[in-house]
Amino acid sequence: MEQQIKVRVAVEEDAATMLEIQKEVLAEEDFLITTVEEFQQTIDGQKEWIQAKLANERETIFIALYEEKMVGWLMFQSPHRKRLAHTGTFGMMVLKEYRGLGIGKLLLEKIIMWAEHNPYIEKISLGVFSTNERAIALYKKMGFVEEGRKINEIKLHDNEYIDDVLMYKMVHK
Template identity: 70%
Template sequence: MSHQIKIRVAVQEDAEKLLEIQRAVIAEELYLMTALEEFQQTVTGQQAWIQSKLINERETILVAQFHNEIVGWLMFQSPNRQRLSHTGTFGMMVHKDYRNHGIGKRLLEELLEWAMKNPYIKKVGLGVFSTNERAIALYKKMGFVEEGRKIHEIKINDNEYIDDVLMYKMV
């Protein structure tokens, strides 16, 4: 399947599908900080958000398509601070039905290629739940290393906390 995946830059017309994937991943309650009841983004808001990334040369949004259907996406953002302008972090979501087919790897490869060509970006970072072992394994395979942890950063319920693992790769 991986060779049938097309990776491209997002456009505003993708907003509805990106929101659909985001809501589905949030509803799984396994991988994202946001709880479903907190997520209030609208299609119009998502379109504006996409446009803001497209006009910033230090940021990007990539989508993965399988048979012309968007099945995953990755967003890279860079802080608006001069001393941090060489850095950025990404978040990635792949629809549950399309995981374990190399889509995340393809999105990440495309991001790293973009970052290496970008004259501003030198460090790509991310935060990942310590329980997301498949994602951590992928990031390590792609050359990311752990640079720290926020211990018990994420509260699952009154008695359960997990760490936020911080990882990075220089490009």
């Protein structure tokens, strides 16, 4: 299956499809903090965002293609403060019908390899909903460790809260 999946760096022309994927994943309302109503990004704004990420040597975006169709992406960003510049966080989204095919694993392998070869990045971090058990299992399999939780950080509905699980992986020491 993995031979049908390709991962590459994003380009400006990916903006519209990336937005479509993000809107579709947001509409699921299962695993992302931003709600569909809050999401206001435009294609031009997305293009500028892609340019800014790729122009920064501490940041990147990878696109996942399944049989040449974009089905997911991963964005890595690093703080601009000197004492945090060795770190970065990522967010990943894969279309629901393509989950379980190894796409997330390939995107993670790509970002880990990128970080290992980046002279600035030493620690990769993420936050994941405590209810996203498949993602947590994948992150652990890829060497990420839970470093803490923000208890009841995410409020889904009245009296329905979930934890934000904080995970990390050191790529340089």
